[in-house]
């Protein structure tokens with residue numbers, strides 16, 4: 271081996287070691303890190319762990335010995351032939367496509383033409399959640415979409431026995447919303463676009479139950495004296 275190749279290999283090994291110890295030390299299995307992984311990835315993953323780091327659940331095997339990445343591979347291979355293998359098998363599922371393809375053939379999930387066998391088809395069906403979760407839908411930011419979310423929150427606030435809510439403006443929303451921030455309204459008078467979000471398209475504000483701090487402290491006090499949550503609920507409904 272040439273000296274250059276040798277140095278490169280040593281450097282790659284160091285990057286891999288650093289990634290494993292920094293992000294995956296307590297994972298059930300180490301995710302695959304290819305020789306193309308750049309040192310910059312570490313910086314990126316430190317800043318945006320949610321989008322860069324392989325989630326722990328991806329490295330936990332099901333009872334049948336498959337990883338979520340295997341399931342997606344089966345689905346992907348069923349759908350495509352001769353297509354370039356996407357990076358996400360490494361970056362999202364933490365698996366080495368070629369190595370795991372051999373594993374799937376060896377274990378009877380794939381046939382020699384790289385298509386799922388009956389066993390493979392059953393695995394796709396059984397772990398369908400993996401396919402569903404692959405392209406998680408983007409949050410609906412239309413007025414209808416946000417309204418639905420707010421009405422759901424209202425129902426839950428009411429169900430929990432609260433009679434008032436406060437408007438919580440997102441810091442980067444708009445001046446209309448900023449004026450409403452922290453204002454208190456009866457939950458029965460909640461009116462979308464008037465005193466509750468969404469005030470406009472893409473409004474990122476929300477609501478929360480209003481909890482009277484005096485009442486809350488009185489309740490904590492009563493707990494100290496042996497009261498129960500039930501008594502508090504009963505008092506609220508009066």
Ligand SMILES: [Zn+2]
Nearest residue numbers: 443447473475
């Ligand atoms: Zn807003």
